[in-house]
Each structure stands twice: as C-alpha cells, then as structure tokens.
Amino acid sequence: MARKAPQPERADFVVVANRLPVDRVVLPDGTVDWRTSPGGLVTALEPVMHGQDGAWVGWHGAPDETLEPFTDDGLKLVPVPLSTQEVEEYYEGFSNATLWPLYHDGVAFPEFHREWWDAYLTVNRRFAEAAAGIADDGATVWVQDYQLQLVPQMLRERRPDLRIGFFLHIPFPPTELFLQLPWRREIVAGLLGADLIGFQLPGGAQNFLRLARGQLRMDTKGDTVRLPDGRTARARAYPISIDARAFEEMAGTPEVVQRAEQIHADLGHPKTVFLGVDRLDYTKGIKQRIRAFGELIAEGALDPEDAAFVQVATPSRERVEEYKLLRDEIDRLVGQINGDTGRIGRPPITYLHSSFPREEMAALYTTADIMVVTPLRDGMNLVAKEFVACRRDGDGALVLSEFAGAAKELKQAYLVNPYDINGLKASMMEAASAPEAERKRRMRAMRKQVFENDIDRWADRFLTDLKQADPTAEADQTG
Ligand code: ADQ
Numbered sequence: 001m002a003r004k005a006p007q008p009e010r011a012d013f014v015v016v017a018n019r020l021p022v023d024r025v026v027l028p029d030g031t032v033d034w035r036t037s038p039g040g041l042v043t044a045l046e047p048v049m050h051g052q053d054g055a056w057v058g059w060h061g062a063p064d065e066t067l068e069p070f071t072d073d074g075l076k077l078v079p080v081p082l083s084t085q086e087v088e089e090y091y092e093g094f095s096n097a098t099l100w101p102l103y104h105d106g107v108a109f110p111e112f113h114r115e116w117w118d119a120y121l122t123v124n125r126r127f128a129e130a131a132a133g134i135a136d137d138g139a140t141v142w143v144q145d146y147q148l149q150l151v152p153q154m155l156r157e158r159r160p161d162l163r164i165g166f167f168l169h170i171p172f173p174p175t176e177l178f179l180q181l182p183w184r185r186e187i188v189a190g191l192l193g194a195d196l197i198g199f200q201l202p203g204g205a206q207n208f209l210r211l212a213r214g215q216l217r218m219d220t221k222g223d224t225v226r227l228p229d230g231r232t233a234r235a236r237a238y239p240i241s242i243d244a245r246a247f248e249e250m251a252g253t254p255e256v257v258q259r260a261e262q263i264h265a266d267l268g269h270p271k272t273v274f275l276g277v278d279r280l281d282y283t284k285g286i287k288q289r290i291r292a293f294g295e296l297i298a299e300g301a302l303d304p305e306d307a308a309f310v311q312v313a314t315p316s317r318e319r320v321e322e323y324k325l326l327r328d329e330i331d332r333l334v335g336q337i338n339g340d341t342g343r344i345g346r347p348p349i350t351y352l353h354s355s356f357p358r359e360e361m362a363a364l365y366t367t368a369d370i371m372v373v374t375p376l377r378d379g380m381n382l383v384a385k386e387f388v389a390c391r392r393d394g395d396g397a398l399v400l401s402e403f404a405g406a407a408k409e410l411k412q413a414y415l416v417n418p419y420d421i422n423g424l425k426a427s428m429m430e431a432a433s434a435p436e437a438e439r440k441r442r443m444r445a446m447r448k449q450v451f452e453n454d455i456d457r458w459a460d461r462f463l464t465d466l467k468q469a470d471p472t473a474e475a476d477q478t479g
Helices: 039-050 086-102 114-134 150-159 184-189 202-216 244-252 255-268 286-298 319-340 357-365 380-389 419-433 436-452 457-468
Strands: 011-019 023-024 032-036 054-059 070-072 075-080 135-144 165-167 196-199 219-220 224-226 230-235 272-279 307-314 349-352 370-373 397-401 414-416
Touching: 011 039, 011 114, 023 219, 039 054, 039 457, 054 370, 075 114, 075 230, 075 319, 086 114, 086 319, 114 135, 114 150, 114 255, 135 457, 150 165, 165 184, 165 357, 184 202, 184 357, 196 457, 202 219, 219 457, 230 414, 230 457, 244 357, 244 380, 255 319, 255 357, 272 286, 272 357, 272 419, 286 319, 286 349, 286 419, 307 357, 319 349, 357 414, 370 380, 370 419, 380 397, 380 436, 397 419, 414 419
Parallel strands: 011 054, 011 135, 054 075, 135 165, 165 196, 196 230, 272 307, 272 370, 307 349, 370 397, 397 414
Antiparallel strands: 023 032, 070 075, 219 224, 224 230
C-alpha cells in the first residue's frame, strides 16, 4: 500500500502532465488511497524521479475538488484543480475538440471557440504556477503534451532559472493546417519557452521550426531557434517507445501463456486470429479495418470457420460528441457484419468495448496471428510496439498504417494506407498467407528495433539533450 506524507518539499526534477500518474481508489473500509496507474511514461521516469527529488504536477481526475500536495511511494504529487466548466472547455473542448482533430490532419472537423481558448489559457497558467511553486532553484521541468503547450513560456516568465523541456505525444501538423488556428502565434510562442521541444518524428520538428520562422520571425539554424532574449530553443525528434522487456516477461508468465490458450479455445481455435486494440478514437482507423475484414468474409476470401477478428476498444472521451457518434457507428458496423455473415457460435468479429489489465493485453497479443494497426494519423502508436515485444515465439505479423509514427521504425511491418480499403484487404491477406519463414524474418527485425530503442533510451536521449541545452547545467538528470 502507498505511503503518504503531508506537504512535499521542493523538487529537482518535475514532470508536468494533464493527469497525475495515480488513480484514486476507495478501499473496502471506506478510506481513500492512490494507486499508480500503469503507463509507459510513469515507468520510464520512475528511476529518474526516485533517483532524486522528483515531483509530478497534474490533475487528479475529479472536478471541483482542491487537494493538498502529497507524497505517494516517495513521489511528490501536486494536484491541480479543475472546475466542471474547465473540464468541459479546456479538456473536452480546446484540447480534445480543437487541438486533437487539428493536429491529426483534420480527420474530424476542429471546432474553434473563444471561450475554450480562454479556459486553456487559465488552466495552463494554473499548471505553470503549480510547477513554479514546487521546482527547486535550477531544477529541470519536463512538460508533457498538447494540453499544456503554453506552460513552457508561462513557467519561464515566472522562473527563468529553470531548465524546461517539452514533449508532444501527438503529431505536430503541417503548417497549412496549423495556420487555421486563431491562436497559432500564442501556441508557437508558448512552446518556445522551452529549451528543448521534442516531437515524435523529424517532420513534426521541421513543421514547428518553419512556423517559428514564418509566424514569429525567429532566426533558425538547423534544429535551433535563436530567441530575442538571447536564449536558444531546440526542436528535435524523440520517437517514444515502451518497456519492451517488461512486456516480454509478462507474456512469458504461465498465467499469460495459459490465458492466451484459453482465448484461442474460446474463439473456437480459428486458423487465423486478427486483432485490433485501440482507444475508441476516430483517428485510429477502426472502421476502415473492420470494413476491410467484413468484406473479406463477405466475398469468401476468408471463412468465418477459419478466421476471427477481435477488436478491443477502450472507452475514451465519452462526453465529446465525435466520440459518441463513432461508438454508434462501430456498434452498427460490427452488428451488420456479424448479422450478415456469422453462424451460430461463430460471429466473425468479437468486439469488446472495455479496458483490460496489461496481462490480458499480453495474452491477446500472444493469441493474435495478425495485429492490425490502421490509424489515419497517430503520433507513434505503442500498441504496435507492445505486440512486437510480446512475441517471444518470434512469429506473428503486423499490418501497420504508414500514417502512424511507428511506421518509420517498424519498416518490416506490412505497411498500408488505411484509406485504401482494397489495399488494406490485400495486405491483410498477404500477411495471413505469408510463409512462416517470411513472418519470422520480419518479426526478428522489428523485435531488434523495439528492444534496442525502448522507453529508457527515449527518456535518456531527451534528458541528456535537455541537460546540454543549458550551458550552466550541473545536475545529472539522467539517473
Ligand atoms: P494513444 O493515442 O492512447 O497515445 P497508443 O500509443 O496506442 O495510443 O497507446 C495506447 C495505450 O493504451 C497502449 O499502451 C495500450 O496497451 C493501451 N490500451 C489500448 N486499449 C486498451 C484496452 N482495451 N485495455 C487496456 N489498455 C489498452 C498517445 C498518442 C500516440 C503515442 C502515445 C505515447 O496518440 O500516438 O504513441 O500517446 O506517446
């Protein structure tokens, strides 16, 4: 159980993210406790956070509630309060109905509302103040993701002594799209408050540098922006990854191996199991892949006796309109395909709208013959890497969208354009009929990539560069 202490001291290393890495749980006796939510970022930063005085600034997940900072398992946690209206306007509104669709190539229509922007400003300021309050003299602060793009500048104004890094987990869009944003200059200036701005891919960094030049008339040279106050900021790519060894180990435990066999038996031992795993999000191309599979069944290219598709979709952002619509559309599509082509005890698609423990995910990855990852646009896509890490048998094929950041690394996947349904169908069939030696050759290369470039390497590369970004740096932030 977590140990707690009141009011934490100041910290040398501070992470600022929309959410704290803990979830509140109510114990059987009614007392409230906090449990670390399992996520790649928390795992990656744990050694850094515990190796020195680490703190994490973020919302604790419940609106209209102000909590005092507390310590959980040696980690200082600084909860930032959000009102119900701020959750609607800053989080569901500006973050998830303006920035999220705009940054994902406009695959849904971004909405622009001035009140949402005002809330984004207010909440970013609150996060910056919380970070300024907990960071020790000369500390390193690492700000995460699209919800907090103004924090670097706001923090720099309050605390010029800090070394500030920023990492964007989602794509940074082409300038033509970004320029639609009425507050485009403010966002670029907000990010330029950081010493180092990290993107998933070099293309994102280049888009950003072009905007710094074009919108704010900054001097840039290579990946470096020279600011009027004499500072420099660098924009570079740091493709994120997973704790590959932890996934591999988990997949090898007797419980997971047995569970994988059970899932296969429950599906009726089909010859080919296709798998999709995503947050239920319109950027993930879930409809496209289900439609492709449905057509392959309807045309007789695949037989429901031999082939099954398992689609797991975690409920996500359920109060945002686009997500409600998407859920209905997928319900309808799956129902239609199963209704039209299924037989008793053999629905071609098993659709699960829920979240599962990591062990269950590892069992699913182990059961699958073909993992189908078809986002229309995705910063990276960790599911693809988790699948690869779990394949201790060196077998299994990955069908991967060329519009996922992961496609730049997992080049031996069956790369597809998810808008091209015929192409997607052809690639799914090619993967399903590939000889074992071919599948294993591809998987070997992908496993090498994922294991050599794991989450520790990602954090280490970013923090090493951040340390160099400030010539006055002394502290060792890499652990
Ligand atoms: P996401 O859009 O959430 O992340 P992704 O990278 O695939 O996408 O990560 C999803 C995570 O959720 C994975 O770890 C996966 O195992 C887990 N998950 C999915 N469905 C689940 C289920 N039903 N039950 C339990 N767990 C489930 C954003 C960006 C990505 C980027 C990451 C990290 O959109 O492009 O890769 O951040 O930077």
